[in-house]
Amino acid sequence: MGKIKVKKFSGELVDFDMEKLKNSLRRTKAGEELIQSIVATVKNRLYDGISTKEIYQMAFKMLNKSKSKTNASRYKLKKAIMELGPSGFPFEKFIAAIIKAEGFETEVGVIVQGYCVSHEVDVVVENEHKHIMVECKYHNKQGRVNDIKIPLYIKSRFLDIEKQHKKEEGDHFIHEQWIYTNTRFSSEAIKYGECAGLKLVSWDYPHNNSVADQINKHGLFPITTLTTLSKKDIQKLLEKGYVLCKDICSNPNVLVEVGIDRAKHKKIMQNAKELSEYIANNH
Structure with a gap:
């Protein structure tokens, strides 16, 4: 079988690089068993001309179903920064x-x-x-x-x-x-x-x-990485001037202030805390 081509967001076609996918998954600190499962799934669904967006969505979905939501949060970092808008x-x-x-x-x-x-x-x-x-x-x-x-x-x-x-x-x-x-x-x-x-x-x-x-x-992850927050909740926090996960950790009461369902608070705070403490074990 020849080299599989993938379509980047720019429209450019490049060779699919399995090692690049593995490295991006390892940066999330997901377990090796989960990483190999994602790699196998992607490999089985590859076709010539598949978009990088489709590959990303496959991997993200599997990470987000895992026990730790933080792995999915780290994986979506690039996309999360783009969600800080619409203004700059x-x-x-x-x-x-x-x-x-x-x-x-x-x-x-x-x-x-x-x-x-x-x-x-x-x-x-x-x-x-x-x-x-x-x-x-x-x-x-x-x-x-x-x-x-x-x-x-x-x-x-x-x-x-x-x-x-x-x-x-x-x-x-x-x-x-x-x-x-x-x-x-x-x-x-x-x-x-x-x-x-x-x-x-x-x-x-x-x-x-x-x-x-x-x-x-520095462990400075934006709140848009939090998979435990809805887009509506994120927008409320951004309008209040909260941009970083560590800012929510410092002031958990802001979740009440913007009207986020109390039933969600524990998972949101756990997600934010794990991301903010990421540097402690990695640098």
Whole structure:
């Protein structure tokens, strides 16, 4: 039998990679017996041209039926971030939390005066040595690629802000510009970013320090990963400003405040706690 082709969200056809599926399942910390069962099921249902979405749904369904809902929550991480919308503001708060966990002070949605005009910066980041502007490019659909126009535009804004900041405060701070996205950057965007001194962070770039890596490193899972919450309940929590599972753990009363059925509370809190404590046993 020849190589099975799978259709990605972008429409591109690529060879099916069984090891890639196994690795993604192992990252959920599911038991090996369950992983092998999922792999066998997927293998039996493969056909040429099958979509990655269909494979994902098969695996997710089996994980979600297992004893631990947390395995399914970890598996849906990428999709969960896309469910933070429709606006990009929860994603900006989410990225600010990740950066804060690295030891920085952060502020979301700041109007900063440039040399020519003022700019709204998604996240302003500071410590005693650095002054950093962070732009967040959020997409609620897979397959979206951030092309070179994104870093070109953001670099021009940064230069305007930097010129004004140096005029006011001199060179006391080291200035940097970071761009975070929940999808991917094109190869040209990455090449330009490296050349222009921009730090680009996407779902799987750079290696060992991507968005996915940073989430797992700090245990900062968004509430949209919780399979024990309905979409309606998630929306209520997002409207209240709750983005992280650990925020629910710190304030369980919010479940009462937004009117979530009390019968669900125990499972929701268990799901949130297990995700928030994920780093304790993995880093």
